[in-house]
Amino acid sequence: MFNVAILLVIGSGFLHSVWNLYTKRSINKNVFLWFCQLVAVFVFLPWTIVQWEGVHILSTGGWIIVASMLLHGLYVILLAKTYSIGDLSQVYPIMRGTSPLLVPLLGVTLLNEKLSVLGWIGVLFIVIGIVLISNITFNRTESSTLRVPLLALAVGVCIASYIVVDKVALSYYPAVVINEATNIGNLFVLSWATFNSKAIRTELRVNWRIILLGGIIAPASYLLFLYAASLAPLAQLAPMREIGTVFGTIMGIFILREKQGRRRLITSILITTGVILLGIWG
Secondary structure, three states: OHHHHHHHHHHHHHHHHHHHHHHHHOOOHHHHHHHHHHHHHHHHHHHHHHHOOOOOOOOHHHHHHHHHHHHHHHHHHHHHHHHHHOOHHHHHHHHHHHHHHHHHHHHHHHOOOOOOHHHHHHHHHHHHHHHHHHOOOOOOOOOOOOHHHHHHHHHHHHHHHHHHHHHHHOOOOOHHHHHHHHHHHHHHHHHHHHHOOOOHHHHHHHHHHHHHHHHHHHHHHHHHHHHHHOOOOHHHHHHHHHHHHHHHHHHHHHOOOOOOHHHHHHHHHHHHHHHHHHHHHO
16 A cells, blocks of 8 residues: 555655646736636535535534644645745745655654654655755845745745644545645635736636646645555655655756756755655655
8 A cells, every 4th residue: 555655645746746837837826826726626526525424524623624724725825925926946845845854753743653764864865955956045135035935935834734734634534525625715815815916817818728727636636645645654655745846846947948957857866865765764
């Protein structure tokens, strides 16, 4: 089952990098993400209804699902803001790099999971590789330089937090129910910015095909991860999902034509090495 979990996590990382690429290339990030959440709610609603039998919201699990919705909502707001002012090649590695650092610590301390010495070395390799690929520079003449990585860091903290909460939520609800709840929450928190943007028609006219695709692959990527988390320890799987950073780097080089291709590919190899160490000997 662990091998299946690994494949699910790799697929999750790839899909996640794809929809983040779409988000970065969108015109208005709030509007684009709002439409993606709307599509996701309708697409996954029938499956959620099928899985609803036996679900009890008014219990301890109800508070957990509320916490998940709040964390996902904060995440999507910060994500829209981060991509509005930052480059994909800079902020994506920071956002994804924070999670491998925090989630194993939370998984070990709160969920009684364990990592071997090689597993922790793998986590270290992943984090070092992502820091190097971020290429953060602090230019005193640009006041927004520090703001961008700090926003990306905040997104990463949200990711680490909701992953742990959702792992606990899996003890109460099917993965698709958790996913649908967060889709609805995200739709709600993005509504104010979306309806006040005056960019709804433009975004829909230009990107309606990508919105339909993004509305499917964004929640699908996280569903894959949730199902993987039900098969194997979170402390091992969460860092492995950050292989999506490698996919994002390749997309940045060949699709967005970003610079420093060789340097970023080398650091991607370091990340992959960490993933292998974590996956096999973690």
